[in-house]
Each structure stands twice: as C-alpha cells, then as structure tokens.
Amino acid sequence: MEILAFGVTADEKPLLEGAFAGEHELRALDVFLSEDTAPIAAGYEIVSTSVNADLNGRVLRTLAAGGTRMIAQRSTGFNNIDLEVAAGLGLTVGRVSYYSPYSVAEFAWTLAMAVNRRIVRASNRTRDFDFRLNGLMGRDLRGRTAGVVGTGKIGEAFTRIAHGFGMNLLGWDIAQNPACVELGMKYVEKEELFAAADLISLHVPLLDSTHHIVDSAALRMMKDDAMLVNTSRGGLVDTDALVSELRAGRFSGVGLDVYEAEAGVFFLDKSLDTVEDDTLARLVTFPHVVVTSHQAYYTRDAVEQIIAATVANVGDYLAGRRSENTLVPRA
Incomplete structure (x- = not known):
C-alpha cells in the first residue's frame, strides 16, 4: 500500500x-x-x-x-x-x-537561557564586531522561582532541570505529579504562580479550559521582570495582550516556540513576502523576545x-x- x-x-x-x-x-x-x-x-x-x-x-x-x-x-x-x-x-x-519529553523541556530551557542572557542579541552584535556588553546583563537563576504550568512528562522534565539550577519550584496542574513534589515543588493556584514566579514555562495542552490561560489579567499579575516561555501551543497565550505588556516595558524576556496564528506561517519561508500579521511583526521586533518556528520537539x-x-x-x-x-x- x-x-x-x-x-x-x-x-x-x-x-x-x-x-x-x-x-x-x-x-x-x-x-x-x-x-x-x-x-x-x-x-x-x-x-x-x-x-x-x-x-x-x-x-x-x-x-x-x-x-x-x-x-x-x-x-x-x-x-x-x-x-x-x-x-x-x-x-x-x-x-x-x-x-521524548526531554526534547521539548530542554528546548524550553534553551529559550529561557537565551532570553535571560541575551544570547541572540550578543551573537548578532559580535557578527558585526561589536563586543560591548551594554544591554546584555542577565540574572542568576539559582534561588529564584520557576513556575511550571502543567507538570506532566514534559513539565516534569523541565522541573528536574530547574531543580538542577537550584530554583524554588511552583507548579499548577489539575493533578499533582509525585515526582515533582519529591523535587520540592509546591502546588499553588495559577494566580499565585503567575504573581510569584521569576520564570514561567507553559506545558499544558490546548483545550477550551486552557485557551488564553495567559491572558491580559494573568500577564498583569506577573512581575515586571518575569520571563515567560511557551513551547506547548500558541493558543495558550493571548498574543495581542502580551504585545501590549511588552510595549509598556514589562518582562525581562519572552521565549516563544509557538504562536496562536502560526498556521500558514511557521515551517514556511516567508522571507520575501509582505508580513500581513501585524501582531507577529511587532512581536519579533522586541530585543528581549525570541521567537522560533515550533521546533522544540525537533x-x-x-x-x-x-x-x-x-x-x-x-x-x-x-x-x-x-x-x-x-x-x-x-x-
């Protein structure tokens, strides 16, 4: 056949x-x-x-x-x-x-470290032989708080890496993962997680109940210098609301491997086309935002x-x- x-x-x-x-x-x-x-x-x-x-x-x-x-x-x-x-x-x-849950979890951490340590900006500068450090300052992650939204197989793998960094662990899910609890994770309501975490990583499926789980209200709860990473599904984040917060100067870094309107764009060469998606066009202009093309599993x-x-x-x-x-x- x-x-x-x-x-x-x-x-x-x-x-x-x-x-x-x-x-x-x-x-x-x-x-x-x-x-x-x-x-x-x-x-x-x-x-x-x-x-x-x-x-x-x-x-x-x-x-x-x-x-x-x-x-x-x-x-x-x-x-x-x-x-x-x-x-x-x-x-x-x-x-x-x-x-392999490690493929996605490891890539989520790749995005987190890239935005925290300004890797893309630094790489672009050095290609132009600009070796200044201005604007490249990141933060130690040890002792800070990781908020893991969704603690299934991928969320657990992400949590194990966070534990290795020496971070405090907050989790939210419909059921607790004993392996994450053993690592020291404290399960809280998502509102508390959004408010307390320095780094928030999303690992829940896209359902009616999780669509725009990170909406304008959730974004306003987050610390001004928080980092947000999404390697799950684009529809988990209200991108227009995120852009509004970024324009207001909030968040120290955002790493997105998925985008809610990625169909017909991601996996394709659009380099010679006129960009019709104003939200995506604005999103990629922020120097502390890294957008990749749904490659976490790859x-x-x-x-x-x-x-x-x-x-x-x-x-x-x-x-x-x-x-x-x-x-x-x-x-």
Whole structure:
C-alpha cells in the first residue's frame, strides 16, 4: 500500500521512508494538508499529517470523498482535527501519544537561557564586531522561582532541570505529579504562580479550559521582570495582550516556540513576502523576545519515536486494532 505523507521536512524524509521500507511505499510531500492541497490525497487510503495540517470539516470531507480511510497524525496535539466530523465520515484517526519529553523541556530551557542572557542579541552584535556588553546583563537563576504550568512528562522534565539550577519550584496542574513534589515543588493556584514566579514555562495542552490561560489579567499579575516561555501551543497565550505588556516595558524576556496564528506561517519561508500579521511583526521586533518556528520537539530522538509510533498506528489500522494512540477507531 502507498501512503501519502504531508508536511515532511527534509530531515524527516529519509527517516520516514526508511521506517516504512519493506512494508509500504511512501510518497512524502513538503506541502501541508489544507483545503487547497487535500485533493492531492485522492486515491490514498492512508494519509499522514503534521502538526500544522488543517483538518477541518471541509478538508476531511474532501479526503473521505477521495477514498482516504485513515489519518495518521505525526504529533501529540490534535486540536487541528475535527474529530466529530472524522467519526461521522468513518475516518480512523491516530496520533502520537508520547515521544521524548526531554526534547521539548530542554528546548524550553534553551529559550529561557537565551532570553535571560541575551544570547541572540550578543551573537548578532559580535557578527558585526561589536563586543560591548551594554544591554546584555542577565540574572542568576539559582534561588529564584520557576513556575511550571502543567507538570506532566514534559513539565516534569523541565522541573528536574530547574531543580538542577537550584530554583524554588511552583507548579499548577489539575493533578499533582509525585515526582515533582519529591523535587520540592509546591502546588499553588495559577494566580499565585503567575504573581510569584521569576520564570514561567507553559506545558499544558490546548483545550477550551486552557485557551488564553495567559491572558491580559494573568500577564498583569506577573512581575515586571518575569520571563515567560511557551513551547506547548500558541493558543495558550493571548498574543495581542502580551504585545501590549511588552510595549509598556514589562518582562525581562519572552521565549516563544509557538504562536496562536502560526498556521500558514511557521515551517514556511516567508522571507520575501509582505508580513500581513501585524501582531507577529511587532512581536519579533522586541530585543528581549525570541521567537522560533515550533521546533522544540525537533530532535532526532523525538522524530524517530514519532515515526515509529506512526508506523505502529498504520499497522494497528490495517489489523483493526486500537491503541492509546487511537483518537477515532476504525468503523
């Protein structure tokens, strides 16, 4: 059987092709699945998609009409898929429920350290042979407070690193993680966390209950010199409200690997295009803000685990099995 995979990066392609070799043929495309590209999938029973695919009702109906019966999403998040429509169309949907939490946690700390120690600004200066230190002063993290919003696998990994720095630990989640408590984490209401933390890192999924969990009210609670890092989902942060606070001179650093309007922008080369998103254009102008293109997961270890789970999901579909990765079972 030939499988069609959308949104495949150049680094990912040989790994994906090698994983399916000997079992199934694979057609890998670098374009993302959308209403415009969905007709390409006509005749393919199994389609694999990336995190920035748009699987709204219209796209799903186009896929189903073209003969697609299974969607294998190569990500943990699935807020981009209309599961109700998929079930109504008889489409099986699988995702990757787990991959290396260290990839994201370590990248969150990369962003935290980059904004704290002004690494991007320093690097840009030295390329121009400007070796002054003005404006590059950071802070020791030891003894300061890390606020971890979401203490699942990734949040726990982030917490272990914070513990290694010698930081005080505050956490918020619907359930306490015993491993984090053992490290000395104190669970508090999110309002207390926002007010007390020097560094806040977001590790919750994007749900109705977490959409804009960092809104204008939450931002106003934070210390003027706090740092905010988001490597989870862009919709957790009200970006317009964040820009307003940044324009007021607040926060010592912000690191964002995700953005709530990233679809159609992230993973693409927009360097020659006119920037139409005024919020994003303003955001990247702040010298103490670092924005990256949803790459926190992008280590070889994590990608290999994602691909292995995708191969297993395809095998489960063909065998009529369910697993922890199954979002919509085979009808």
